[in-house]
Amino acid sequence: MIKSKINLPATKNGTPDWEWMEKYMKSLHHKPIRTKNSENQSLIIVNNWKEFYLHKLFKTSMGNGIDAIATTNDNPKYNYVSRDSNGNGVVGFVDEVEGQNPFPAGAMSLALGGSFLGSCFIQKEPFYTAQNVGILQEKEQLSIHTKLFISTLIRNECKIKYQAFGRELNSHFRKDFTIKLPVLMDGNDYVYDKSKKxxxxxxxxxxxxxxxxIKTLPYGDRI
Structure with missing residues (x-):
């Protein structure tokens, strides 16, 4: 440790900026943020939640299915997403692959099988995928907070209904995969969409x- 070095914010004089560090830590919301719309949101009541097919909420498709051995990184341009549970599923940074279109930033990746079945992440940069990765693209603009809420429910649903190397997601996520979500209410009455979108x-x-x-959760303002 005597030889170890760390990077710190510094003043113009080159000394550690202790004041900046202190103010930054005080700015973190280690307790839930309360807004006029979120007074009771720390306690989730799911009695009125309803079931939705995933393919009705998102454009669902298979990923690129590019084998890692087929990628290079001489002039890397795109993230490479696999069935991993760490680092947003990103396992590499690779060159452009001829004939393959990257998926856009904001799309969600979903591990369809393997040990990390159900790992679901919002990708921050354009990306390619490895084998057995599904893609969820919003049909209408959704905030990252909303997508984080849904991705967590997807993971939990997979733990209950699906099994790695057994009942995997390949044949289900575009067909009969469902999750329960909170729905619009007008007082005690449901708000209905006649188009059944x-x-x-x-x-x-x-x-x-x-x-x-999601915004009311600790550090939710840091997303």
């Missing part, structure tokens, strides 16, 4: 509730 029964996901809930 999201649900055959006309329920509408409460995107704003999901967003606000």
């Amino acid at each position: 999201y649900s055959e029964k006309g329920y509408i996901p409460d995107w704003k509730y999901m967003e606000n809930y």
